[in-house]
Amino acid sequence: MHNLFFFSLTYKKPLQEVEKFLSKHNQYLETFYEEKKFIFSGRKIPRIGGVILCTASNLEEAEKIYHNDPFYKEGIAEYNIIEFQPTKMNEMFKQIVSH
Numbered sequence: 001m002h003n004l005f006f007f008s009l010t011y012k013k014p015l016q017e018v019e020k021f022l023s024k025h026n027q028y029l030e031t032f033y034e035e036k037k038f039i040f041s042g043r044k045i046p047r048i049g050g051v052i053l054c055t056a057s058n059l060e061e062a063e064k065i066y067h068n069d070p071f072y073k074e075g076i077a078e079y080n081i082i083e084f085q086p087t088k089m090n091e092m093f094k095q096i097v098s099h
Contacts, residue, residue, distance in 0.1 A: 003085050005062040007052040009077040017076055024070040049077060059083055
């Protein structure tokens with residue numbers, strides 16, 4: 001099983017700037033969903049950023065993944081990464097992360 005990486009994004013620019021790159025950010029998300037690297041993603045409430053749960057073999061791979069995000073490239077959002085190895089989970093989640 002790969003390690004999991006919790007990406008916590010915090011916007012550094014106003015929502016007006018976020019909106020300009022939202023389409024490209026969504027394309028970035030779709031790319032890594034297709035590669036089975038992303039498990040879930042969504043907006044923070046209130047809308048100050050977002051979260052992504054990523055699976056990767058190591059921190060270096062996780063960093064390469066988020067460096068592709070237009071929000072990162074354009075300085076729209078700051079990434080805070082938490083690497084963890086799930087040790088206890090329900091059956092549904094176990095099926096998701098064991099593939």
